[in-house]
Amino acid sequence: MKILIPTDHSLLARKAAEYAVSLSANLDAEFILLHCDNVPRPSYSFVNKLDDILRDEALKTGNELADSIRQSTGINAKITCDFTFGNPVEILEDYSQKHNVDLIVMGTKGETVVKNRLFGSVASGVLEHVSCPTLFVPSAAEGNKPQxxxxxxxxxxxxxxxxxxxxxxxxxxxxxxxxxxxxxxxxxxxxxxxxxxxxxxxxxxxxxxxxxxxxxxxxxxxxxxxxxxxxxxxxxxxxxxxxxxxxxxxxxxxxxxxxxxxxxxxxxxxx
Missing domain, CATH: 3.40.50.620 (HUPs)
Structure with a gap:
C-alpha cells in the first residue's frame, strides 16, 4: 500500500502522518511526505536558485520529520520525502495518479460542518476534486487501528x-x-x-x-x-x-x- 501524506510541517500535518504510520504498522506500506509550495514565481535565474534552496530546506525538514515520526510511533516505517511547486489540489490529483497512490491521509481541524472551517481550504479542494481515496484525520483523533x-x-x-x-x-x-x-x-x-x-x-x-x-x-x-x-x-x-x-x-x-x-x-x- 502506498500512502501519500501532504504536509506543511504543521502540528496538524504531523498528527496525520503519525496516525497513518500507526494505522499501517502491520502492513507492507510505503509513505510519501509531500510538501507543496504554491507561491507564484517568475522564471529568473536568481529565482531558480532560490527554488533550489527552498527545495533542499523542505526535503531536509521532511526527512527530520520522518525520523521523528519513526521515533514517536516506534515503527521503522519506509518514509520518503518529496517537494514540488504548484497548486496543492492539482498537485495531489496528478501526483497520486502518477505514483499509483492507494490512499491520501490529511489532517483536519475537526471543528464544524462548514467545509472551510472543518477541513481548511486545501483539504476542502481535495474533498471535491481529488479522485484518490482520502482519509481526513481530525486533530483529536486517536491512533487506533480501525477495528x-x-x-x-x-x-x-x-x-x-x-x-x-x-x-x-x-x-x-x-x-x-x-x-x-x-x-x-x-x-x-x-x-x-x-x-x-x-x-x-x-x-x-x-x-x-x-x-x-x-x-x-x-x-x-x-x-x-x-x-x-x-x-x-x-x-x-x-x-x-x-x-x-x-x-x-x-x-x-x-x-x-x-x-x-x-x-x-x-x-x-x-x-
Missing part, C-alpha cells in the same frame, strides 16, 4: 460500494457497520437489520458486517447519534456529483458535528 468502521450510505449503490470498502477493511480485519439514516415518514419495519446483514454477508463473503437503520429526519443528527453510541474508529462515505457530502457540507448548515471532533473520515470518490 470498527461506520459506513454511511443511502443504499443506492450499496453492493458496489461495500465491495470497495471491504478491500480496505480486510487489511485490519475490521467490522463494517452499515449505517442508513431514514426519515420518520418511513415505516421502521421496512428495514430488517438481521436479514439485511445476512444478505450482505452472503453477497460479499465478508463476515464482519452489521446493518443499522437509524430513524432521523436529519442525516447529520442520525449519523452523529450512531457515532456517539457506537464509537467507531473511522467513518467511511462515498461521494458522487450529488450525494451525501453535498448535503453534509452545504454552506448554509451551521450545526456542530461532534462526530468530526475525533473520528477520522474516509472519503472514496465515485464518478
Amino acid at each position: 470498527n468502521i461506520a459506513f454511511a450510505t443511502d443504499l443506492t449503490n450499496i453492493d458496489e460500494e461495500i465491495e470497495e470498502l471491504i478491500a480496505f477493511a480486510q487489511f485490519f480485519n475490521a467490522t463494517i457497520h452499515v449505517v442508513h439514516v431514514y426519515p420518520d415518514m418511513i415505516d421502521p419495519s421496512t428495514f430488517d437489520e438481521e436479514s439485511t446483514k445476512l444478505e450482505l454477508i452472503a453477497k460479499t463473503s465478508y463476515a464482519n458486517i452489521t446493518f443499522n437503520a437509524v430513524m432521523d429526519d436529519d442525516i447529520i443528527a442520525g449519523l452523529d447519534a450512531f457515532v456517539q453510541s457506537d464509537n467507531p474508529d473511522l467513518i467511511a462515505m462515498f461521494t458522487y456529483k450529488t450525494g451525501i457530502l453535498e448535503y453534509l457540507f452545504n454552506e448554509s448548515l451551521s450545526e456542530e458535528m461532534t462526530m468530526h471532533s475525533k473520528t477520522p473520515l474516509l472519503i472514496m470518490r465515485k464518478k
